[in-house]
Amino acid sequence: MLPILQVGPLAIQLPGLLLLAGVWVGSSVIEKQARRLRLPVAALSNMVFIGLVAGLLGARLWYAARYLSVYMDNPLSLLSLNPTTLAPAEGMLSGLLVALIYGQRKGLPLWATLDALAPGLAAFAVAYGFANLASGDAFGAPSDLPWSIDLWGARRHPSQIYEILLAGVIFASIRELGRRSPFSFTGFLFLAWVALAAASRLFLEAFRGDSAIVLGTLRLAQLVSLGVLLGAMLAMHLRARSRESQPA
């Protein structure tokens, strides 16, 4: 755990820096894959950038809406650089929505575009694991294994390391698959990433110490992941079938 990197007088917030690195590496592999799939690279890059900006703006505006009276007194605080005054889920949703609208107006084909995004998303997931390692978030359940780490007042599973390793394997597989594209139906690469990411979460959530619990003892993230995994497989079935019904 190393949330703050001290470089002389500069205190750098390491998790944020790692996420930024993830965005950077992610966008570069997205461009590579886009070229391979013969998509307009500039339009796609713009879509990613606009989506990120919209996500950030949305996260701040939703947070402000929650505490409207406080922000009415001091509207300039909307521009604050403090990452704790953001609403992450709402932000992600607004970013996705804006990216979707932009992509549609630019005439980007939906499934092929998603395929181009897949390696970037997989790369970002690795960076996200490193960010969690730096901040101590997404921490493990208490355990007494030889490789357990001391964190947050207990010896715990190094869940962030598991996360990094598995995300690394997924990134390598998606990149390898991406080299072999195009596939018999568009959307395969993206759906494969969704399925692998969901399977990884389904497996690793078992070692987490911060799970939200529903129905007594079940981990919410596992139920959601299984649903997403099955959904991705169903989508593959449907994509394959729609291709089959078309004359080749």
Next chain:
Amino acid sequence: MAVWTADWIARPSRWIPLMGITLALGAAWIWMSAAPAAATTGGQIPSPREGFLAPDFTLELLGGGQVTLSDLRGKAVVINLWASWCPPCRAEMPAIQRVYESSSGRGLEVLAVNTTYQDSERAALEFTQELGLTFPVPLDRSGTVSRSYQLRALPSTFFVDRDGIIRKVIIGGPMSEVTIQTAVEEILEGGG
């Protein structure tokens, strides 16, 4: 490419049995890893992190008397660690004072813990007088509280709800008044 177009991903009928297997295996794993009560923290373990119990301490106050964090259950508490020589600490103190004045009537307490082991009591006193601070200033003379809160940067601020659970941690500063006020709303609402 030819390999993949001919490959079995393209055959819709392949996916249905695979989904069945996935569902069975997934459900089994979820069942096996169902959380025992101890798997989540539930605010039982003291650690300086969101969702955990705020590590307890008893410190002497600047100007006499002492304070124990656990005696303040039922109140929302802002714990701010600072030093007189730290410019962002100085910059955010007036905002903390204003939030304290406006919200102490609703059950807010502020403990501005001076990191005395790397500061001096005299400097701390001059600082509080100069800025007209009215909330209690505990003195961390030995550094034990800074250690138990894993102090890495000044200022660091912990927002503790009425049950003694940390709801938000802000490392570094200065925090704007809005940032402080919104976090304070969270801890005033949360907890019993």
